[in-house]
Each structure stands twice: as structure tokens, then as C-alpha cells.
Amino acid sequence: MEIRPLGAADRDAVRDIGARAFGPVPDEEWERRGETARPTWEAGRWFGGFDGGRIVAAGALHDITQWWHGRGVSAAGVGGVAVAPEERGRGLGRRLTADLLRRCAEFGHPLAVLYPATTPLYRSLGWEHAGAQHHVELRTEALRTIAAEPAPVRRAGPGDAAEAAAVVGAVHAAARDSGPVGWEPARWRGMLGGRDDYAYLAEDGFLSYRWAEDGSRLEVTRLVASSERTLRALWSLVGSGSSTAETVRACVSPLDPVLWLTRERGPYALHRTPWMLRVVDAPAAIAARGYPAGAAAEAELSIDDPQLPANSGHWRLTVRNGEGRLEPSRESARALRLGPRGIAALYAGVPAATLYRSGLLHGADPEALRDAEALSAAFAATPFSLDYF
Incomplete structure (x- = not known):
């Protein structure tokens, strides 16, 4: 072939x-x-x-x-x-x-x-499992009265592609989110041009939704905002359809603020569609990622990546002051040993204890185990995505 x-x-x-x-x-x-x-x-x-x-x-x-x-x-x-x-x-x-x-x-x-x-x-x-796309079903009536005060919101179309990309990116950056996908404006133009997809922009928020094929419910594909005021305004806009749609199926983070905004939360079903992560360039990925400002960790790593040999070898991983570095190092008996699946799972915030018990991380030295625990805190995350591709 x-x-x-x-x-x-x-x-x-x-x-x-x-x-x-x-x-x-x-x-x-x-x-x-x-x-x-x-x-x-x-x-x-x-x-x-x-x-x-x-x-x-x-x-x-x-x-x-x-x-x-x-x-x-x-x-x-x-x-x-x-x-x-x-x-x-x-x-x-x-x-x-x-x-x-x-x-x-x-x-x-x-x-x-x-x-x-x-x-x-x-x-x-x-590749290894890292996060998921989450959908939750909410009562539309519960969303209708969320707004505390109005916020400026306007319809959005293909001509707003660059602004939509910038607003959504700014929301994820401010929230220190892990997992969401950002698209270039060219992709956004297509996303905002659907005949049956409706979108709204605010200074610090974005909403897109559609009606289910049978018209029985609303389906929110993306709703993000940096401020409580805008979040309330956008969710109440969705809730204004309560006279027609009894429920809303929304794609959200598992820690989305809407789950704390509604007066009556009650039981709900959370549907997960998992996605997988692969670290392609380990030093570049570590350097590009964000980390909690107060997190500090150091560890010797031994990586074996048969598909991408450039990742293989002995490395020193350092996280400090919100920055991460992966630099070549000498062989060490204290090194934590892992393959590409292990480094992907660690990157995605899977705790070291889970990695050990699933065979994705190995280390014989007791000091190495303590290093791994520090890495768990530095890489801690709850990854999610609002996009399927």
C-alpha cells in the first residue's frame, strides 16, 4: 500500500x-x-x-x-x-x-x-486514553431564570470567525483548561456557516446550538465564557426555549459552571466519549504545556518510544514556576521508566499511583516513587473536549 x-x-x-x-x-x-x-x-x-x-x-x-x-x-x-x-x-x-x-x-x-x-x-x-467529550442533559426551564442581569450578546456568522476563535481561546486560557481544541479562523468560518446551527458572541463568551432533528430538545455544542455575567446570559438564552424544548443536551466540561449555576441540580446522566493522546515530540510538548504556578517537581526519566526514537533516551524533567523542561540526562538508577503510553497519560494528568498499578510507569528506587508523586501534582488535570473530529 x-x-x-x-x-x-x-x-x-x-x-x-x-x-x-x-x-x-x-x-x-x-x-x-x-x-x-x-x-x-x-x-x-x-x-x-x-x-x-x-x-x-x-x-x-x-x-x-x-x-x-x-x-x-x-x-x-x-x-x-x-x-x-x-x-x-x-x-x-x-x-x-x-x-x-x-x-x-x-x-x-x-x-x-x-x-x-x-x-x-x-x-x-x-496513544493512551487521556480525556473525554462530555454531554449532560439539563431541564430547559432550570436554565431560563439563570440570568442575574443582561449582558451584551449578538448573533455570530462566518464573518466573525477570527473573533470567535480569539474569544474561545481567551476563555480556555483564563480558566486554565486542559484538553479543549482550538481551530484556525478558516475552520471557524465553516463551523459558523451551518444553516441549522445558531451562534452568539459576547465580549468574553460564545454559544453555539442546534435543534434536535425531531425538535424535541436543544443541543448546545459549545458554551464558554470568562465571567459569571456572560455565562448566565448565554445559558438563559438557551433556557428561553423552554416553552418548546423540555430538555437541553449540552457538551460541557465535567466541572462546567452551569452545574453550579442552576437552582435545582438534581440527578443527571453524564455521557463520556473518550479520546486518546500521543506525545509526538516530548521536549517540545513539555515546554509548551502550562503548569500550576506553585507546582515544583524534578525526576529522572527513561523513555522507550519505538515508533518515534527521538523521544527515547534518558531525560531530566523539571517543572518550576509554571514552566516545564525535558533535557537529556545521564542514565540513572533512580529513573522512572515509561513508554509513549505512560508519558501521554502522565501529560494528561493521570496520577502516578494509577500509572504504576496499570504498568505504564516503573521505578525500583523509593526516591523515584516520591519524584513521581511530585509529578502527579505538577501535571494534575481534568481533560475534556468540546469538539469531535
Whole structure:
């Protein structure tokens, strides 16, 4: 199988493979996805596996920013990975994904993120579960009376793409969020151009929602704001639909302020769609990430990354004053040993005790165990995403 970039003329073949692998997509939805994915196609970041001139596998590398403790880190959003059903069992999915991982490094992304259709494949190439997209169902009436005082809110469209990107990014930075995705304005233009998607902008907040196909509920795809005033205004705008929609299905952080704003919280179901993280360039990823200002940690690491050998070796990891550094070091008996899955999970805030018990982190020296506990505090996070790709 030869893997090479695809062009716009290949979209129908990609659609066919995706439909055969995961189910058909209605024409209108396909066109909507096409608009949002246009920047990825135009940048030559869709790739296909060819066998005898026929496309038998495909996948994309979206150019995204992922926020980690309030700092944006360049990442590749791996999406649309599919293999023609009649070609399965030949290892094509692994070959394609390994090639995409190599291209992530060539594009200069320190991180790669994906939503897995199958965990074993991606774990075998160094990805590990890190966070999730969360949906919660709320009573619309409970949202209607949230607003304490009005805040300036206006409708948003494709012409507001740059402002929407800036506002959403500023919210995640101020909140020290971990996991959310940031898109370039070109992608935002497609996201804001959907006929049945409605968006609103405030000086420090953004809302997008749509109606369920049967009109029975509202579906909030993104609602973020830096101030209580704007949060209340945007959620009450959603709540104004209470006369028609009894419930709202909202994509939120598991610690979203709305869960503390409503007068009556009551029991609710939280649906999680997990995503996986891969550290592509370990020193660059550590340097780009944010950390709590008061956190301090040092540890010797021994990393073994067969897919990306540049990450392998002996390193000294230091976190201090909100900054992280990973520098080459000498071999040490105190080193914490881990592979790419372990470094990805640590980066995402998985506690050292969990990593030890799951076999993702090893260290024979008692002092190394104390180092690992300090790293747990420095990397602590509750990762989430408001986007699916």
C-alpha cells in the first residue's frame, strides 16, 4: 500500500470508504462536514492508502491547538481513519496510522489527539486514553431564570470567525483548561456557516446550538465564557426555549459552571466519549504545556518510544514556576521508566499511583516513587473536549 496526500477529487472515494466502514452520512450533513473540513483538504492533510490505483484507506491530520493548563499546544487532530471493509485484516489500518504519526512529527506537532474506534490499534502505536467529550442533559426551564442581569450578546456568522476563535481561546486560557481544541479562523468560518446551527458572541463568551432533528430538545455544542455575567446570559438564552424544548443536551466540561449555576441540580446522566493522546515530540510538548504556578517537581526519566526514537533516551524533567523542561540526562538508577503510553497519560494528568498499578510507569528506587508523586501534582488535570473530529 502506497500512502500519499489526497485532493478534492478524492472526496467521493473517502466518503464511500467511510460509509462502508462506519455507516452512511446524509448529503446535507456531508456537505456541512465538507465546509468545516475544507482547510484540511486545502492544506493537503488528508491522506489515502492506494492499492493498484484504488483508495483502500484514508485519514486526516487536522491542524489544531489543544489547551493544557491554559496554554495552547500545537497538535494534530487525527480523524476519519477508515479502511475499506473488504481490505481489513491486512494491517492497513496500522500502516496508515503509523504513517500519519510520522507525518505529525514532520508537521511539527508536539501532540496528536484522536477519538478511537478501537483502542488496541492506537495503544500499540503509543496513544493512551487521556480525556473525554462530555454531554449532560439539563431541564430547559432550570436554565431560563439563570440570568442575574443582561449582558451584551449578538448573533455570530462566518464573518466573525477570527473573533470567535480569539474569544474561545481567551476563555480556555483564563480558566486554565486542559484538553479543549482550538481551530484556525478558516475552520471557524465553516463551523459558523451551518444553516441549522445558531451562534452568539459576547465580549468574553460564545454559544453555539442546534435543534434536535425531531425538535424535541436543544443541543448546545459549545458554551464558554470568562465571567459569571456572560455565562448566565448565554445559558438563559438557551433556557428561553423552554416553552418548546423540555430538555437541553449540552457538551460541557465535567466541572462546567452551569452545574453550579442552576437552582435545582438534581440527578443527571453524564455521557463520556473518550479520546486518546500521543506525545509526538516530548521536549517540545513539555515546554509548551502550562503548569500550576506553585507546582515544583524534578525526576529522572527513561523513555522507550519505538515508533518515534527521538523521544527515547534518558531525560531530566523539571517543572518550576509554571514552566516545564525535558533535557537529556545521564542514565540513572533512580529513573522512572515509561513508554509513549505512560508519558501521554502522565501529560494528561493521570496520577502516578494509577500509572504504576496499570504498568505504564516503573521505578525500583523509593526516591523515584516520591519524584513521581511530585509529578502527579505538577501535571494534575481534568481533560475534556468540546469538539469531535
